Amino acid sequence: MSNAATRHRPQRPDLLDPVEVSRLGGLEVVTQGIVEGFIAGLHRSPRKGFSVEFAEHRMYQPGDELRYVDWKLLGRTDRLHVKQFEEETNLRAMLVLDASRSMDWSGAPGARLSKLDYARRLAAALALVLLRQRDATGLICFDETVRSVTPPRARQTQWRDLLAVLGAIEAGQGTAAEPALRRVVDQLRRRGLVVFISDLLLDQELALTALRFLRHRGHQVLVLHVMDPAEVELEGAAEARFQDPESGAAVTLRPDVWSAAYRRTVLDTIARWRLACRRHGIAYERVTTDLPFGTALRQALVGSTHLA
Amino acid sequence: MISFTLPWVLGGLIAVAVPLVLHLVARREPPLVSFPAVRYLEDTARRHQRRFRLQHLVLLLVRMLLIAVLVLAAAGPTMPGGVAGSHAPAALVLVVDNTLSSAAIVDGTPVLEQLRSPARRILERAGAGDRVWLLTADGIPRSGDPATLREQVDQMTSLPLRLDLGAALQTAHSLLASSPLAGEIIVLSDLQASAVSAAAGDRTLVGVPEGTLRAIAASRRSRPARSPGEARGG
Numbered sequence: 001m002s003n004a005a006t007r008h009r010p011q012r013p014d015l016l017d018p019v020e021v022s023r024l025g026g027l028e029v030v031t032q033g034i035v036e037g038f039i040a041g042l043h044r045s046p047r048k049g050f051s052v053e054f055a056e057h058r059m060y061q062p063g064d065e066l067r068y069v070d071w072k073l074l075g076r077t078d079r080l081h082v083k084q085f086e087e088e089t090n091l092r093a094m095l096v097l098d099a100s101r102s103m104d105w106s107g108a109p110g111a112r113l114s115k116l117d118y119a120r121r122l123a124a125a126l127a128l129v130l131l132r133q134r135d136a137t138g139l140i141c142f143d144e145t146v147r148s149v150t151p152p153r154a155r156q157t158q159w160r161d162l163l164a165v166l167g168a169i170e171a172g173q174g175t176a177a178e179p180a181l182r183r184v185v186d187q188l189r190r191r192g193l194v195v196f197i198s199d200l201l202l203d204q205e206l207a208l209t210a211l212r213f214l215r216h217r218g219h220q221v222l223v224l225h226v227m228d229p230a231e232v233e234l235e236g237a238a239e240a241r242f243q244d245p246e247s248g249a250a251v252t253l254r255p256d257v258w259s260a261a262y263r264r265t266v267l268d269t270i271a272r273w274r275l276a277c278r279r280h281g282i283a284y285e286r287v288t289t290d291l292p293f294g295t296a297l298r299q300a301l302v303g304s305t306h307l308a
Numbered sequence: 309m310i311s312f313t314l315p316w317v318l319g320g321l322i323a324v325a326v327p328l329v330l331h332l333v334a335r336r337e338p339p340l341v342s343f344p345a346v347r348y349l350e351d352t353a354r355r356h357q358r359r360f361r362l363q364h365l366v367l368l369l370v371r372m373l374l375i376a377v378l379v380l381a382a383a384g385p386t387m388p389g390g391v392a393g394s395h396a397p398a399a400l401v402l403v404v405d406n407t408l409s410s411a412a413i414v415d416g417t418p419v420l421e422q423l424r425s426p427a428r429r430i431l432e433r434a435g436a437g438d439r440v441w442l443l444t445a446d447g448i449p450r451s452g453d454p455a456t457l458r459e460q461v462d463q464m465t466s467l468p469l470r471l472d473l474g475a476a477l478q479t480a481h482s483l484l485a486s487s488p489l490a491g492e493i494i495v496l497s498d499l500q501a502s503a504v505s506a507a508a509g510d511r512t513l514v515g516v517p518e519g520t521l522r523a524i525a526a527s528r529r530s531r532p533a534r535s536p537g538e539a540r541g542g
Binding site for chain 2: 199234236242243245246250258264
């Protein structure tokens with residue numbers, strides 16, 4: 001019995017290895033599985049949702065978090081109602097996905113998803129979580145230009161529309177985040193949530209300017225920095241010529257000699273992004289492509305709860 | 309002045325250039341790896357380029373130095389006169405076969421001179437902490453500091469005596485046995501049949517421990533020996 005228990009592996013897709021999950025089916029099935037598992041997990045989680053400002057009650061529906069059920073109202077009316085919060089009723093969210101060439105890369109093809117494939121699934125899962133809460137959710141995909149704009153809507157078919165876009169998106173060449181982030185302003189007329197999913201291999205100053213602009217317009221901004229573990233820890237021993245698939249720039253060096261210094265540079269860069277974001281009230285979370293989607297989603301939620 | 313036991317090995321110093329040649333000429337094109345975060349590598353290189361270049365240079369020099377040291381060590385460097393601490397104090401009995409046969413001239417050089425020069429070199433290497441005896445054909449062991457013994461070697465002449473190598477070795481062995489220091493017997497001789505046969509027939513040689521005895525032979529005469537008078541006259 002105990003052996004069977006120790007052999008037991010988690011079946012919740014949100015906790016499985018991202019590559020293992022992606023083998024379970026298409027984007028839709030996988031994302032649904034991830035979100036179901038994730039929401040089931042949230043019932044036991046001490047994490048708070050997206051908002052805290054109470055607005056009104058609505059009828060309980062399966063999938064709603066039990067901690068939002070109004071038990072006093074149940075005692076009076078014998079009906080299950082959940083408390084709704086200001087942002088939940090009004091939230092409009094835009095996911096901004098970087099689909100540049102640098103995102104279409106995996107440090108261990110076959111063993112890890114590419115950053116784009118990971119971000120694609122993470123965006124789909126985030127969209128489903130938001131749409132389940134009846135938050136209007138839209139999507140902007142960009143590379144060197146804005147590739148697609150799906151306006152934020154809360155209707156039932158919205159998730160399928162977003163899936164269609166996410167499934168069809170292919171990696172472009174360059175990265176120009178600023179025009180895409182500025183396009184968000186056209187789509188979010190009221191205060192909303194902007195989730196910027198990118199490997200941040202772009203012009204930091206320009207991107208920060210655009211993110212600051214969004215904050216200035218009153219939007220909550222969350223940056224999800226997607227990295228492959230091989231970008232954090234330089235692997236290999238023999239001398240190699242490392243070439244950027246996006247810009248073509250190349251550097252020749254021995255990874256075993258440079259790995260410690262490289263790691264310091266990466267950690268400094270992450271710290272710089274984190275600091276710059278915090279200074280402007282922007283949430284920053286780093287996710288690596290070996291993280292289970294449930295963990296990444298939780299990071300995204302935690303990040304968003306810390307937003308002003 | 310440092311001298312070398314195997315000076316021809318110094319030719320191996322050319323190998324010092326091998327790391328340099330490999331570094332400059334034999335560099336092969338490294339494999340191309342797709343890596344999106346090249347900007348982080350560039351930042352790292354910019355920050356640490358000087359340090360890594362210096363490390364690279366130091367590594368190259370260390371490799372070259374290592375080869376040079378190996379070659380020099382293989383050539384067997386010797387320091388005449390000895391250097392304090394160059395070897396542990398030792399006891400040495402130098403047996404010089406200055407019998408009449410050493411007066412012969414072989415290839416234009418007296419045999420005695422051929423025996424004298426290695427004797428001088430050996431005494432030059434001896435330090436103040438060493439215990440040294442000089443044993444010649446007269447069979448009398450002379451003890452003293454290396455400088456005094458060197459003078460005696462310089463003044464040494466061929467004696468009309470027969471050296472019994474066996475008896476000489478026995479004496480040397482007893483001298484060494486009286487000293488607590490690690491000992492060595494060095495025999496400088498033209499290895500005349502009379503001396504060798506005497507040594508071979510002497511059973512007492514068995515008592516000399518292995519590794520203690522070293523023999524340096526002078527050139528043998530290629531023509532019949534001349535009388536001492538002839539040798540001196542020539």
